[in-house]
Amino acid sequence: MLNSSNDALPGPCRFRSLWFSLAITSMMAAVQAGDRTISSGSDDDGRPNIVYIMVDDLGYGDLGCYGQQRIRTPNIDQLATEGLRFTDHYAGHTVCRPSRLVLWLGQHVGHTGLTGNRPRSLTGQEQTVAKLLKRSGYATGGVGKWSLGNVNTPAEIDNAGHPNRNGFDYWYGYMNQGNAHNYYPPFLWENATQVPLKGNVINPAPQARGRVSSQRVSYSHDFMTQAAFRFIRRHKSHPFLLHIHWTIPHANNEGGRVNKDGMEVPDYGAYANRDWPQPEKGFAAMITRMDADVGRLMRLLKELKIDERTLVLFTSDNGPHNEGGHKHEFFNSNGALTGFKRSMHEGGIRVPLIARWPKKIAPGTVADHPSGFYDFLPTACALAGIDPPQGIDGISYVPSLLGQSDRQRKHEYLYCASQEGATSVGVRYGKWKLVRYRKQNKRRKNKNASSAGREWRLYDLTSDIGEQRDLSQVHPEVVQKIMALLKRDRLL
Numbered sequence: 001m002l003n004s005s006n007d008a009l010p011g012p013c014r015f016r017s018l019w020f021s022l023a024i025t026s027m028m029a030a031v032q033a034g035d036r037t038i039s040s041g042s043d044d045d046g047r048p049n050i051v052y053i054m055v056d057d058l059g060y061g062d063l064g065c066y067g068q069q070r071i072r073t074p075n076i077d078q079l080a081t082e083g084l085r086f087t088d089h090y091a092g093h094t095v096c097r098p099s100r101l102v103l104w105l106g107q108h109v110g111h112t113g114l115t116g117n118r119p120r121s122l123t124g125q126e127q128t129v130a131k132l133l134k135r136s137g138y139a140t141g142g143v144g145k146w147s148l149g150n151v152n153t154p155a156e157i158d159n160a161g162h163p164n165r166n167g168f169d170y171w172y173g174y175m176n177q178g179n180a181h182n183y184y185p186p187f188l189w190e191n192a193t194q195v196p197l198k199g200n201v202i203n204p205a206p207q208a209r210g211r212v213s214s215q216r217v218s219y220s221h222d223f224m225t226q227a228a229f230r231f232i233r234r235h236k237s238h239p240f241l242l243h244i245h246w247t248i249p250h251a252n253n254e255g256g257r258v259n260k261d262g263m264e265v266p267d268y269g270a271y272a273n274r275d276w277p278q279p280e281k282g283f284a285a286m287i288t289r290m291d292a293d294v295g296r297l298m299r300l301l302k303e304l305k306i307d308e309r310t311l312v313l314f315t316s317d318n319g320p321h322n323e324g325g326h327k328h329e330f331f332n333s334n335g336a337l338t339g340f341k342r343s344m345h346e347g348g349i350r351v352p353l354i355a356r357w358p359k360k361i362a363p364g365t366v367a368d369h370p371s372g373f374y375d376f377l378p379t380a381c382a383l384a385g386i387d388p389p390q391g392i393d394g395i396s397y398v399p400s401l402l403g404q405s406d407r408q409r410k411h412e413y414l415y416c417a418s419q420e421g422a423t424s425v426g427v428r429y430g431k432w433k434l435v436r437y438r439k440q441n442k443r444r445k446n447k448n449a450s451s452a453g454r455e456w457r458l459y460d461l462t463s464d465i466g467e468q469r470d471l472s473q474v475h476p477e478v479v480q481k482i483m484a485l486l487k488r489d490r491l492l
């Protein structure tokens with residue numbers, strides 16, 4: 001059975017804590033008490049809370065602290081001022097669902113097997129990061145777009161892919177990834193309960209596909225934010241893992257087709273009088289609205305006096321989009337990178353990652369350690385003092401967080417592959433980046449295929465972060481070396 005509106009009881013504990021002093025007795029009392037009474041007594045066991053903010057389709061260049069000039073993100077920039085900014089972090093994939101699967105499982109797409117947005121649900125059997133931390137005594141919650149336990153009708157809510165079956169005591173938001181296009185849906189889900197959003201009415205036109213509202217009153221982002229804050233208040237005295245997977249600034253793609261503007265936001269705020277196309281005002285206003293909520297989140301953590309024992313991470317699920325009337329060039333959303341959503345070039349997969357944890361992470365620091373979404377699971381396990389499962393691809397980036405770069409274990413390479421767009425493989429190997437282009441299909445013209453140039457292209461990111469000069473003919477030995485690694489690991 002799935003949960004109703006209250007969180008489920010955390011599971012049994014399994015600890016291997018070397019560097020945390022645990023108050024096991026008080027923690028067990030809270031575990032047995034369940035959600036309703038957890039907040040009545042402190043059971044801080046020394047382990048940090050983890051708040052993982054992941055936004056949707058935000059580019060490497062969309063934040064002030066990563067070079068954005070026109071969109072204001074003062075609160076996120078403040079996170080970087082007070083914490084650490086990663087320069088070489090890679091999303092799990094270049095589109096939503098496979099990126100999330102990588103995050104949950106700590107495996108790259110060569111092992112999850114999902115390389116596009118095709119249907120896929122969790123089975124309830126996988127060792128998700130939420131399941132692992134729940135088992136160790138963490139309260140586990142999330143808000144936002146789930147994507148991995150599809151629910152088209154309310155009758156389908158009780159399914160093996162539901163977040164409550166995959167480690168989350170609590171989830172509030174969208175189950176269906178397509179429905180998440182609509183920022184004014186008639187309802188969201190709180191665990192297994194359908195929660196109506198007042199005043200929103202779906203446009204019945206066929207081209208709206210049930211994902212555009214004709215009456216727009218209740219903005220889903222605001223409700224998901226409130227749910228996240230309620231979760232924090234409930235668990236302020238207990239170690240918790242909270243995923244805030246906001247859908248901003250993803251486009252309402254159907255809204256873009258029906259209304260010529262898919263960048264849905266209640267108001268344009270500081271950008272109302274700008275001489276910009278409407279979707280661009282909307283894009284900027286969405287990000288700045290979300291940024292203000294990051295500020296509210298930080299004030300809440302301080303109000304509850306838990307900000308010093310809370311690690312806050314901020315990232316994006318893939319590169320910037322070109323949808324809903326928005327053009328990624330308008331704000332230079334990929335910065336100096338080439339490519340955008342659906343590309344294996346850096347612009348499609350390299351994303352911001354900011355980490356703030358007072359007194360643990362040195363303020364205003366930068367890490368160039370190449371890392372990826374699949375590193376989050378072992379990182380969270382290390383923070384919780386538990387062993388990650390065997391066979392994952394991720395490596396904990398805790399040493400980088402703590403400024404111990406000499407202790408940071410490195411990836412031999414970082415791997416991504418995609419069935420979408422013109423490029424099919426992207427490999428980061430030291431300073432090198434190898435990109436595979438699809439072959440031209442002469443019989444059935446593939447509009448996504450490259451009509452010119454080589455299938456495998458090599459770039460030196462230290463001198464060419466924009467991937468403009470293909471060095472595959474200058475350094476064929478590097479191409480051969482990377483391909484040999486892929487063959488060894490059955491990825492080619």
Ligand SMILES: [Ca+2]
Pocket residue numbers: 056057095096250317318
């Ligand atoms: Ca996305």
